[in-house]
Amino acid sequence: MMRLAVSCLVALVGSAIGATPNDQKEWKRPIVLDSSGGFTIGGKIIPSPYNPNMTLSCDHGYVEYFLPWKPRKTSLFMWHSSSTQTWQNRFDGGEGFKDMFLRRDYPVYLWDAPRLGRANWPCEPTYYTPDYRDQGNFVAWNFGPGYPQFWNDTQFPASNKTAWQQATSARYVEYDTVPNVWLQANAAAVAADSYKVGDSIVYLTNSAAGLRAQLAAVLSNTTNTKAIVAYESYGYVFPDNLNITGAGPFGPIIVPLQQFKKLAKVKAIQYIFSDHREESFSFLAQARQSAKLINLYGGNAEVLRLGKDAGLKGSSHIAFADMDNAKVAGLLDKFLKKNRLDGYVDDDDKYEDDNEREKESKAKLRRSWRRN
DSSP, X not given: OHHHHHHHHHHXXXXXXXXXXXXXXXXXXXXXXXXXXXXXXEEEEEEOSSOTTOEEEEEEEEEEEEEESSOBSOEEEEEOSSOTHHHHBOTTSOBOHHHHHHHTTOOEEEEEOTTSGGGOOOSSOOOOOOOOOHHHHHHHTTSOSBTTBOOTTOSSOTTOHHHHHHHHHSOOOOOOOHHHHHHHHHHHHHHHHTTTTXXXXXXXXXXXXXXXXXXXXXXXXXXXXXXXXXXXXSOOEEETTSSOOOOSTTSOEEEOHHHHTHHHHSSEEEEEEOTTOOTTOHHHHHHHHHHHHHHHTXXXXXXXXXXXXXXXXXXXXXXXXXXXXXXXXXXXXXXXXXXXXXXXXXXXXXXXXXXXXXXXXXXXXHHHHHHO
């Protein structure tokens, strides 16, 4: 009976909903959780203007968490610009970063910032006006030079009509205003300072979430934020000693110099840009300027181009959901290891590296199969 149970477990791991045949052929380390759940954080309670005995809890953020049985010390705080779905699955439905890094034993936190998704109770009126953006998003998300022409080497599953439909419809309403940038960054800073998402946090961000994560690190009152890995950050924080004027919801956001220097105290910051982005692309140019300033004040920031620097051709604006997202994940592995953010909570330095740990884990599982 035990042999059957273990076999069923392995079969389920390899046949997750949406997995492709290639995924099913791979041996995958099981995801073993200690717990999972969710909670709200931040926000405020406001009284009714008509009856002070009636209140509204609003402008909070929502965190969904997954904690491995044997966790690493560092938490991955996955911060989307459009929907948590971008972290949950590849464009074709295959495995996304959430499960990839749970298999690597990292605690994973999926973040819905205030007024988005599962945290959509605002303290003030909001308005949604339909905006016919599908074709415009095709270009903004770097799928190709113009709809419906994909890049010849695209890592989006271009022939998969379901993938395109999922990409365009799995979205939240985004309220891109300067006040919302500050609101959402403040809520993330409260989450970081609360220790409820750990004391060694790496923000993984995409698009406009990159700006908010930088600002959250600046607003935080602790040193819990250890790194930021921003996939195509749309917007940057700059100090007020430069001749730069704040432009809007996609930055730049200007803060006092002493606050900006907090970014230099973050252990590592990596701005990642996909293929087919020219150096003249405004957000890439700003990323280089940001990294230079952070390093000027003693920080550790870099810009990584997936195409030219890492050889990952055809990557999109959402590279961690591309067909080669396993390779993108490998780059994150290297980043975490290089910056010593890959240790385990109860690490006794028994293993020289993660390869040895993985070999021992597989050997133990196979010994268990033989015994039963």
